Amino acid sequence: MPRTLALLLAGVVACYGLNWFLSEFIEVVYVDYVNLIGLAIILAVGLNVVNGLTGQFSIGHAGFMAVGAFVGAMASILFTYGEIAAGPLAFAGLGSFLFCLLLSGLAAGALGVLVGAPALRLRGDYLAIATLGFGEITRILLTAQDSLGGPTGLKRIPKMPLLPGTETWDGGTSVFWIYLFVFLVVGLAVRLQRSTFGRAMIAIRENELAAETMGVPSARLKVVAFVFGAFFAGIAGALYAHYQHSVRPDDFTSVRSIEVIVMLVLGGLGSVTGAIAGAVVVTLLPQLLRPLEEAMGIDGLSMVVYALLLIVMMVFRPQGIFGQRELSLKLLRGLIPGRRGGKTP
Amino acid sequence: MTKLLETKLLTIRFGGLCAVDCCDLCIDQGDLYGLIGPNGAGKTTVFNMLTGVYLPSDGTVHFDGKLVNGRNPVKVARLGMSRTFQNIRLFDELSVLENAMTGAHQHSRINLLDSLLRTKRHYREEDRQRDKAYRLLEFMGLEDRAGLPAKALPYGHRRRLEIARALATDPKLLCLDEPAAGMNTGEKAELAALIRRIRDELKVTVLLIEHDMKLVMGICEKIQVLEYGKTIAKGTPVEIQSDPRVIEAYLGGG
Amino acid sequence: MAEVSLTTEVLQYVTNGVAKGSTYALMAVGYTLVYGVLQLINFAHAEVYMLGSYFAWYQAKWAGYLPDSKGARAETVPLYMVALFVAGAMAACALAGMLIERLAYRPLRNAGRLAPLITAIGVSLLLQYGGQVVFGTEPKLFPTFAETVVYDAGGVKIPNTNIYIVVTSLVLMLGLTFFVNKTRPGAAMRACSHDMRTARLMGVNVNATISLTFAIGSALAAVAGVLVAMDQPAITPLMGVRIGLKAFVAAVVGGIGSIPGAALGGLLLGVSESVVSGLWKPVYSEAVAFVFLIVVLLVKPSGILGKSVREKV
Ligand SMILES: Nc1ncnc2c1ncn2[C@@H]1O[C@H](COP(=O)(O)OP(=O)(O)OP(=O)(O)O)[C@@H](O)[C@H]1O
Ligand SMILES: [Mg+2]
Numbered sequence: 064m065p066r067t068l069a070l071l072l073a074g075v076v077a078c079y080g081l082n083w084f085l086s087e088f089i090e091v092v093y094v095d096y097v098n099l100i101g102l103a104i105i106l107a108v109g110l111n112v113v114n115g116l117t118g119q120f121s122i123g124h125a126g127f128m129a130v131g132a133f134v135g136a137m138a139s140i141l142f143t144y145g146e147i148a149a150g151p152l153a154f155a156g157l158g159s160f161l162f163c164l165l166l167s168g169l170a171a172g173a174l175g176v177l178v179g180a181p182a183l184r185l186r187g188d189y190l191a192i193a194t195l196g197f198g199e200i201t202r203i204l205l206t207a208q209d210s211l212g213g214p215t216g217l218k219r220i221p222k223m224p225l226l227p228g229t230e231t232w233d234g235g236t237s238v239f240w241i242y243l244f245v246f247l248v249v250g251l252a253v254r255l256q257r258s259t260f261g262r263a264m265i266a267i268r269e270n271e272l273a274a275e276t277m278g279v280p281s282a283r284l285k286v287v288a289f290v291f292g293a294f295f296a297g298i299a300g301a302l303y304a305h306y307q308h309s310v311r312p313d314d315f316t317s318v319r320s321i322e323v324i325v326m327l328v329l330g331g332l333g334s335v336t337g338a339i340a341g342a343v344v345v346t347l348l349p350q351l352l353r354p355l356e357e358a359m360g361i362d363g364l365s366m367v368v369y370a371l372l373l374i375v376m377m378v379f380r381p382q383g384i385f386g387q388r389e390l391s392l393k394l395l396r397g398l399i400p401g402r403r404g405g406k407t408p
Numbered sequence: 409m410t411k412l413l414e415t416k417l418l419t420i421r422f423g424g425l426c427a428v429d430c431c432d433l434c435i436d437q438g439d440l441y442g443l444i445g446p447n448g449a450g451k452t453t454v455f456n457m458l459t460g461v462y463l464p465s466d467g468t469v470h471f472d473g474k475l476v477n478g479r480n481p482v483k484v485a486r487l488g489m490s491r492t493f494q495n496i497r498l499f500d501e502l503s504v505l506e507n508a509m510t511g512a513h514q515h516s517r518i519n520l521l522d523s524l525l526r527t528k529r530h531y532r533e534e535d536r537q538r539d540k541a542y543r544l545l546e547f548m549g550l551e552d553r554a555g556l557p558a559k560a561l562p563y564g565h566r567r568r569l570e571i572a573r574a575l576a577t578d579p580k581l582l583c584l585d586e587p588a589a590g591m592n593t594g595e596k597a598e599l600a601a602l603i604r605r606i607r608d609e610l611k612v613t614v615l616l617i618e619h620d621m622k623l624v625m626g627i628c629e630k631i632q633v634l635e636y637g638k639t640i641a642k643g644t645p646v647e648i649q650s651d652p653r654v655i656e657a658y659l660g661g662g
Numbered sequence: 663m664a665e666v667s668l669t670t671e672v673l674q675y676v677t678n679g680v681a682k683g684s685t686y687a688l689m690a691v692g693y694t695l696v697y698g699v700l701q702l703i704n705f706a707h708a709e710v711y712m713l714g715s716y717f718a719w720y721q722a723k724w725a726g727y728l729p730d731s732k733g734a735r736a737e738t739v740p741l742y743m744v745a746l747f748v749a750g751a752m753a754a755c756a757l758a759g760m761l762i763e764r765l766a767y768r769p770l771r772n773a774g775r776l777a778p779l780i781t782a783i784g785v786s787l788l789l790q791y792g793g794q795v796v797f798g799t800e801p802k803l804f805p806t807f808a809e810t811v812v813y814d815a816g817g818v819k820i821p822n823t824n825i826y827i828v829v830t831s832l833v834l835m836l837g838l839t840f841f842v843n844k845t846r847p848g849a850a851m852r853a854c855s856h857d858m859r860t861a862r863l864m865g866v867n868v869n870a871t872i873s874l875t876f877a878i879g880s881a882l883a884a885v886a887g888v889l890v891a892m893d894q895p896a897i898t899p900l901m902g903v904r905i906g907l908k909a910f911v912a913a914v915v916g917g918i919g920s921i922p923g924a925a926l927g928g929l930l931l932g933v934s935e936s937v938v939s940g941l942w943k944p945v946y947s948e949a950v951a952f953v954f955l956i957v958v959l960l961v962k963p964s965g966i967l968g969k970s971v972r973e974k975v
């Protein structure tokens with residue numbers, strides 16, 4: 064426990080430092096990539112608990128994100144302005160912002176129970192399709208809500224709150240807030256994975272029947288996994304809404320859910336570091352290919368190359384970048400030729 | 409002697425096939441009980457009904473004084489029945505030690521928050537599971553392999569790991585489904601000794617399915633014979649070996 | 663406005679829905695056939711459908727049936743040319759489907775379930791983005807394949823395009839059913855979908871059969887692409903995304919692996935979407951497919967006409 068508090072404090076300080084460094088020395092365009100990567104990591108690491116640890120297959124992650132985004136945005140708008148009205152952007156208050164994030168997480172998490180429980184009846188592809196369907200229903204219902212702005216969604220979502228000493232930072236505190244939750248989700252996911260609950264989840268993935276016969280309550284743990292993923296997806300949604308200052312239901316189509324799956328599989332399903340690597344690659348790759356596109360003068364070329372790379376990657380390394388292993392120093396050392404570590408004859 | 413497991417008229421049908429027909433089992437605490445029969449006799453299916461994997465079409469299962477038929481596998485495991493599988497079902501990506509630790513999960517008293525916040529209770533629980541799993545690996549002669557992923561184990565060791573994992577659930581009754589399958593004579597002898605020690609030292613009642621007659625006759629005190637889902641004989645090894653119907657079933661079945 | 667009775671109104675939506683459902687069914691068959699054999703959700707199928715309408719469009723363009731730059735109305739394409747274009751699009755899509763399988767899926771046949779799924783997503787994205795680069799992002803006006811005539815059946819209006827759609831789909835579905843059940847290659851397909859390993863041992867050429875499966879599914883998608891384009895005459899590189907998802911849902915609802923199931927699922931979806939959209943709110947019609955999906959999956963996970971399998975322990 065004391066260690067947990069110390070870690071948390073260190074995390075806060077690190078995020079503050081990161082935000083300061085970026086706003087001081089790095090161009091705003093690149094800071095934008097950093098933020099998008101952070102949001103992607105929160106989504107991917109959360110979903111990894113569902114798809115990677117318990118071995119369920121959810122393609123409805125965008126649905127949880129959507130709920131979190133709209134709940135958080137609406138609450139934040141009401142707290143800050145008292146009504147939906149046009150006008151300049153304002154900063155959200157610290158307390159109300161944290162409360163809104165919590166609210167988004169809880170709303171999405173509650174939905175996670177609602178989806179996770181019936182999903183217990185389904186396996187494999189059928190589960191995948193059902194979650195896809197759930198995600199789409201969520202989005203369509205949001206589109207039909209006139210009180211939430213219908214298809215055009217919500218605008219004028221407040222800026223993320225300032226912290227002491229950040230008043231002069233251009234670009235605001237989004238890096239701090241986003242990476243604070245990156246830190247939280249990664250820390251909690253790693254701790255979950257390395258606990259009796261994490262082992263039980265992996266046991267369910269590896270052989271559900273054997274796990275149940277050993278007394279592992281698979282139904283409950285699968286729902287827990289759903290709630291964990293959904294909670295953080297909800298928070299990611301709320302952060303996204305505050306970051307963009309506007310949300311539309313169409314920001315959360317199944318395409319986004321599939322993107323998160325691609326991150327997981329690219330990085331290596333079941334590995335936290337893999338999920339992070341996948342989030343970075345999938346977010347950055349199209350951007351890195353931009354110069355190529357401009358050089359060739361063909362609009363849309365970067366996405367074509369991105370899709371091609373995805374296919375080639377899967378055909379030649381179907382287990383993902385890291386497989387199920389975690390990236391560690393030992394693994395890195397093993398990759399250096401001539402120093403294959405570990406085994407003595 | 410107290411009765412640990414009692415089934416009455418246990419029956420299951422798959423479509424037209426009556427895979428197990430009115431099976432009566434009665435196992436006392438401390439028994440080493442053999443269940444034998446030709447291929448397809450319904451032995452594994454009996455295990456599946458006992459452990460809540462299949463729902464019986466008819467009949468009752470009483471375990472430790474409680475009616476358990478129709479309960480799900482998790483609840484059955486909680487009551488103290490554990491098993492191994494004929495077609496080994498390990499958690500391949502977990503290490504040998506972690507496989508065994510998973511057996512101990514059901515008795516953990518901590519909740520998710522303990523683990524996420526890394527409270528003292530979390531560490532205590534990890535230690536408990538690790539110690540218990542390690543002791544059982546030692547018991548099964550697997551302690552040198554504790555760190556290996558389960559999928560890297562050779563066949564004979566995989567079967568032993570399944571037993572260690574099942575024992576980690578603290579069972580009152582351990583059901584072993586052909587634990588010696590695929591082992592050579594030396595390994596079988598070791599296994600026979602281990603099964604006896606499980607009963608004598610760990611005080612766990614054992615229900616054993618096995619095709620190797622020498623092994624079954626050597627260690628079981630009571631034996632029940634199934635053929636086409638029906639019980640055709642019950643008794644001590646000596647009685648079974650001289651029972652004409654059993655001889656007929658085994659010779660007739662090839 | 664003339665008073666229209668509720669029955670007539672509902673009948674109107676139902677007939678529209680039957681036409682829409684027929685195109686879903688044609689597409690659903692492609693998903694079902696491939697899933698039956700490879701247990702793979704072929705996400706790229708939706709893009710093959712898109713390719714089908716573009717292939718037809720290009721043939722019409724080369725043959726001079728597109729409106730010229732001055733916007734003068736081009737003549738209606740004569741029937742024999744329509745047949746030619748459709749056949750051309752079917753052949754080209756069959757080839758495309760076979761190529762996709764050969765290049766992207768076959769190398770992964772033994773790599774588990776997930777890698778091929780992601781590859782399928784990759785191929786789908788590749789064709790969407792590639793289509794935007796090659797064909798351009800702006801919608802293209804489809805040539806007039808048939809002069810629109812609207813028939814009146816006791817107040818219910820039935821455009822001739824809807825009749826073409828339903829009749830073509832019906833003929834193709836019956837033909838496919840005959841093919842799968844009564845011919846040797848069809849038997850090979852059934853054998854592969856029942857148990858690929860045994861089929862191979864029995865001397866079935868598995869690779870050829872899988873290619874054939876992709877060819878057939880893709881050719882039907884091409885027809886669907888042309889039929890839809892004929893009905894609502896603008897085509898875009900992203901036109902496959904929505905119908906693809908719904909057709910796949912139709913396949914699952916009907917029972918994946920079953921051809922009559924695909925037909926039933928398609929019709930069910932088409933009709934209920936059309937009715938909900940007409941009587942309630944168009945937005946909600948988008949959700950109908952998914953509500954159906956979840957209800958069916960929870961009640962009977964293998965779909966309405968699907969067979970369930972029980973795991974042996
Ligand atoms: N889920 C199931 N569905 C249909 N039939 C089944 C199922 N499970 C078992 N059976 C059938 O029940 C019969 C008994 O099978 P079981 O596996 O119990 O035999 P067994 O005695 O364990 O044989 P072996 O010695 O080969 O392991 C067999 O005919 C088998 O095919
Ligand atoms: Mg058996």
